Amino acid sequence: MIGIPAVILFALVLCAFLCLYRIGRGPSAPDRAMGIDILGTLIVAFTALTGLHTGRDWYLSIALAWALISFIGAIALAKNLEGRAYDE
Amino acid sequence: MNETIGAIVIGIGVAFDVLGCIGLVRLPDIYNRLQAATKCVTLGTCMILVGVAISAGWDAQPLAIKSLLCAVFILLTSPVGAHALARGAYRSGVALCKTSVVDEYAESRTLARYQAQAAATPTDQESDHAKAETA
Structure with missing residues (x-):
């Protein structure tokens, strides 16, 4: 169990709010998809830090699964934006 | 450490x-x-x-x-x-x-489209050449 400085957590929460600004404001649909993708990457980092703080390794399993699903979601959104079906 | x-x-x-x-x-x-x-x-x-x-x-x-x-x-x-x-x-x-200076993807796409058109219709050009030679 290792303590995480509060500055690091505040900085990551600030990053998440900047991503949320881009998701809400984003002038086009790809902007929002990009914001969701970046937010997923940030959540992976946050989950890993939580795992280090609590010393439980299944938090890293959650991070791994989240990275996988975020990647698949980004690919599916990109294909949808391009105007193709998901199985092409 | x-x-x-x-x-x-x-x-x-x-x-x-x-x-x-x-x-x-x-x-x-x-x-x-x-x-x-x-x-x-x-x-x-x-x-x-x-x-x-x-x-x-x-x-x-x-x-x-x-x-x-x-x-x-x-x-x-x-x-x-x-x-x-x-x-x-x-x-x-x-x-x-608006401040972008170059769009190479658009250039390569138009080039590819032009080449595809040229490859799809070779007979017209050949007939044009044939007309030019006969004339």
Whole structure:
């Protein structure tokens, strides 16, 4: 169990709010998809830090699964934006 | 010792994340934003995961191994996702910002279309040549 400085957590929460600004404001649909993708990457980092703080390794399993699903979601959104079906 | 090195690496990673997210908000169009956000946030998150592995050390093996695995996975998949998103944005008609100076994708696409047309209709050109020779 290792303590995480509060500055690091505040900085990551600030990053998440900047991503949320881009998701809400984003002038086009790809902007929002990009914001969701970046937010997923940030959540992976946050989950890993939580795992280090609590010393439980299944938090890293959650991070791994989240990275996988975020990647698949980004690919599916990109294909949808391009105007193709998901199985092409 | 391990914890100090890990904390330094995690701090550098968080700094990269913050800079990437500032770029995500400040830059003018989606292609610039993808450029800034994807590269900075990918590197920052990988550094955070490597820092977690260093801090956990050899005593917490599952944590360190899963963290390194996660770092490799993000390093492989994040650029692919960003590339697909940029391609989808371009094909769905999102314009470049006004200060852009070059659009090589549009040039290569028009060139490819011209070549496809030229390859699809060779007989017309040949008949044109034949008419020119007979005349």
